[in-house]
Amino acid sequence: xxxxxxxxxxxxxxxxxxxxxxxxxxxxxxxxxxxxxxxxxxxxxxxxxxxxxxxxxxxxxxxxxxxxxxxxxxxxxxxxxxxxxxxxxxxxxxxxxxxxxxxxxxxxxxxxxxxxxxxxxxxxxxxxxxxxxxxxxxxxxxxxxxxxxxxxxxxxxxxxxxxxxxxxxxxxxxxxxxxxxxxxxxxxxxxxxxxxxxx
Amino acid sequence: xxxxxxxxxxxxxxxxxxxxxxxxxxxxxxxxxxxxxxxxxxxxxxxxxxxxxxxxxxxxxxxxxxxxxxxxxxxxxxxxxxxxxxxxxxxxxxxxxxxxxxxxx
Numbered sequence: 001x002x003x004x005x006x007x008x009x010x011x012x013x014x015x016x017x018x019x020x021x022x023x024x025x026x027x028x029x030x031x032x033x034x035x036x037x038x039x040x041x042x043x044x045x046x047x048x049x050x051x052x053x054x055x056x057x058x059x060x061x062x063x064x065x066x067x068x069x070x071x072x073x074x075x076x077x078x079x080x081x082x083x084x085x086x087x088x089x090x091x092x093x094x095x096x097x098x099x100x101x102x103x104x105x106x107x108x109x110x111x112x113x114x115x116x117x118x119x120x121x122x123x124x125x126x127x128x129x130x131x132x133x134x135x136x137x138x139x140x141x142x143x144x145x146x147x148x149x150x151x152x153x154x155x156x157x158x159x160x161x162x163x164x165x166x167x168x169x170x171x172x173x174x175x176x177x178x179x180x181x182x183x184x185x186x187x188x189x190x191x192x193x194x195x196x197x198x199x
Numbered sequence: 200x201x202x203x204x205x206x207x208x209x210x211x212x213x214x215x216x217x218x219x220x221x222x223x224x225x226x227x228x229x230x231x232x233x234x235x236x237x238x239x240x241x242x243x244x245x246x247x248x249x250x251x252x253x254x255x256x257x258x259x260x261x262x263x264x265x266x267x268x269x270x271x272x273x274x275x276x277x278x279x280x281x282x283x284x285x286x287x288x289x290x291x292x293x294x295x296x297x298x299x300x301x302x303x304x
Contacts, residue, residue: 018277028224029239031223031265031268032228033241034265035223035225036225039225056239059240063240123256
């Protein structure tokens with residue numbers, strides 16, 4: 001493959017990224033190929049040394065934050081048909097509530113998931129509080145000479161401590177799982193935005 | 200290797216490659232080749248990251264009728280290399296401790 005063809009394919013593969021990013025990347029690869037040619041490689045060898053277009057695109061995609069991809073996607077690429085505008089305005093009472101509802105549902109689902117995580121941590125914190133309260137109360141009772149009450153309070157404190165230790169690992173695992181799922185979904189959305197255009 | 204560790208190492212290697220003299224993309228790859236192989240895409244990302252962090256500056260200069268980008272290390276880039284050296288002194292001493300433990304087993 002010659003340099004021109006490589007850069008053209010790369011440009012097509014990167015469609016969906018901001019324009020200035022694409023230009024900068026292409027200039028970078030172009031310079032790399034030229035430098036190899038200058039060193040004595042043939043054009044085809046210099047291009048082959050960079051790797052396949054598909055590999056390069058996948059790597060760039062993996063390194064680009066989702067927000068950049070989305071920002072570029074919502075920029076209109078061609079002038080909008082006036083009829084589409086009329087329809088959009090007339091249909092506003094219809095599509096806007098639906099769109100808003102969809103976003104609200106997605107947001108609500110996400111909040112629900114995090115609420116579970118927060119409530120798990122809340123249980124953990126309250127167990128710690130029970131531990132501290134138990135120890136304090138045991139100390140008070142011991143000072144006042146109520147040995148039985150002091151011992152039972154101490155038992156409660158120890159139970160809370162044990163439960164808190166278990167709870168900590170449950171909370172940690174649950175939080176990690178949700179973060180992992182969020183990342184997976186983000187990568188999935190990225191692929192929906194750009195994946196189909198790669199070579 | 201741990202991805203975070205590798206990222207940090209690569210950053211410092213690239214800074215070291217431009218420390219004595221301004222350099223350009225292909226030269227950096229060639230200089231690093233004996234130690235670690237680096238793809239163009241990875242280098243691009245590292246250079247971008249270092250530029251954003253203010254550890255290097257970029258200028259375009261004409262070379263043989265075309266433009267080439269040259270990378271110049273800043274004071275904070277040099278400081279990063281020094282920091283790296285200090286960190287690794289510590290890591291090396293921990294390494295010696297770990298290896299010694301294993302030998303005694």
